[in-house]
Amino acid sequence: GAGVTKILDIEALLARAFPREATVRKSSGGVAKPIATAAADIVVRRRLITFDVAGQEYALSLDAVREIVLAPDSLAYVPGSDEAVRGVMAYRDGLLPLLSLRVLLGLGGHAPQHSGKIIVTVVAGTVVGLIADNARSILSVDPRLIEPAPKVLSARAGGEARIQEIYRAGHGRLISILVAETLFREDVMQKLAQTTAQAAAGGAVADGTTAELRFLVFRLDGNEFALPIDAVDEVARVPEQITRLPKTPKFLEGVVNLRGTVLPVVDQRRRFDMPPSDGGAARRLVVVTSGAHRAGLIVDSVTEVLRCGADAIRPAPELMTGEALALVGSVINLEASGRMLLLLDPAELLSRAERGLLDSFSKTAAGKDTRQSRP
Missing domain, CATH: 2.40.50.180 (CheA-289, Domain 4)
Structure with a gap:
């Protein structure tokens, strides 16, 4: 009349929790042989760094990000610059031009200056800082879950045109993947390079040839x-x-x-x-x-x-x-x-x-x- 007690197989649980790197199968003679892993079965994962802009989640390739720093307490405003250019900040041995991702993506407004994060990247040989509302995480993702952005988005003239790919992170979470080079118009990049060179007076932020x-x-x-x-x-x-x-x-x-x-x-x-x-x-x-x-x-x-x-x-x-x-x-x-x-x-x-x-x-x-x- 007592209840049923389930006895756990601890070895089997541990074997599933910590599988060996090489899978084993039986041959016709009953001898265990390792299964060769085909090159096609090896998936090279991509690493992304994600951040928030106006309540939406975006990402850049981790290889494209040099570092992430806190937004400074004060910025040096650059008169006559593009709306996306928020100013310059002291950065290492030079000056770093800062651009608003909200403006670049057509989302409007600016993030609170003191709570934002600066994503430092290199665009066409120029080091720039992209102002995001907040940095979220670093992800190692399966490239098979990344798809090109729908053509209907690419055809638009607004911020949607900056989205290159979309990562399906599961549970309804979609992350828009950006490519830094596509965020800027040609004339903006030319002004940016001139502004950086003039402001730094010969000591502009370099691409970083030192190790x-x-x-x-x-x-x-x-x-x-x-x-x-x-x-x-x-x-x-x-x-x-x-x-x-x-x-x-x-x-x-x-x-x-x-x-x-x-x-x-x-x-x-x-x-x-x-x-x-x-x-x-x-x-x-x-x-x-x-x-x-x-x-x-x-x-x-x-x-x-x-x-x-x-x-x-x-x-x-x-x-x-x-x-x-x-x-x-x-x-x-x-x-x-x-x-x-x-x-x-x-x-x-x-x-x-x-x-x-x-x-x-x-x-x-x-x-x-x-x-x-x-x-």
């Missing part, structure tokens, strides 16, 4: 940290549902299903023995690649994409010891702004224990498949 690096900057408990942009797959909101795993390190929050992929999630506050977060809406999941593993890092907020020279990278303070020294191998010293960011080493994002844990999952799954393949 420079890009980093994703995020905050933890009021402190600024950075990761090399090449180690970041994407930035997303923290999922509401996180499945916890028993007998794992305390800072391993659990696993999440991110668009069909199971990822281990590390709470970076716990990793650095910081007090728990209040779970604010600004929290983000930074998906990174560390060696053969991928993981999601929970951070308080993502603030910008930073570009700096290699000479700004300095060794970490000698006061750091143990795991902190291994994880924070260097600092980024921005002397001009008085900022110092702790630079995390992507190779150390997952501890030895975490990497061993994930490897053991794979070995367990592999061993089970081998046993099942025996006659």
Whole structure:
């Protein structure tokens, strides 16, 4: 008369959650053989950086974005310039012309100056800043979900003509993909180049021939940290549902299903023995690649994409010891702004224990498949 109790097959659950990179099948003799992956099956994903303009979501290719900075408190107005040109701001060793995406896209009005983000890009050899209302996320997307913009939009003369492609992100979410070169008329670009050259008096912002690096900057408990942009797959909101795993390190929050992929999630506050977060809406999941593993890092907020020279990278303070020294191998010293960011080493994002844990999952799954393949 008692109820029914379901017994879980833990090995099978782990095998599905952490599949091996090589799929195994049985031959006619019962021997397991790896399935060769055809080149046509390999999908090269595209990385986009998304932002809001007048309540709509747009994107640019991450490769086209040099960095993202906060809008300045004040701008130098350029008289007689195009309506889209909002002015110039001090930028590194020169001046950066700023243009309103609202005007360029025909959406009207201007974003609140002090809350906007400046997306720095290069158009026809000229470095420009595009003013967006807010920066949203970095996405690693399947190109098969990106389609050309409908011809009816391309035929219009307004901001719709600037939309090149549309990404179907799921759940009714559509992201319009822009190409920076198509945002400007020819005469605007000519004026822009002249304005930049005159304002900088021979010290205009250059295309950047020196070796420079890009980093994703995020905050933890009021402190600024950075990761090399090449180690970041994407930035997303923290999922509401996180499945916890028993007998794992305390800072391993659990696993999440991110668009069909199971990822281990590390709470970076716990990793650095910081007090728990209040779970604010600004929290983000930074998906990174560390060696053969991928993981999601929970951070308080993502603030910008930073570009700096290699000479700004300095060794970490000698006061750091143990795991902190291994994880924070260097600092980024921005002397001009008085900022110092702790630079995390992507190779150390997952501890030895975490990497061993994930490897053991794979070995367990592999061993089970081998046993099942025996006659």
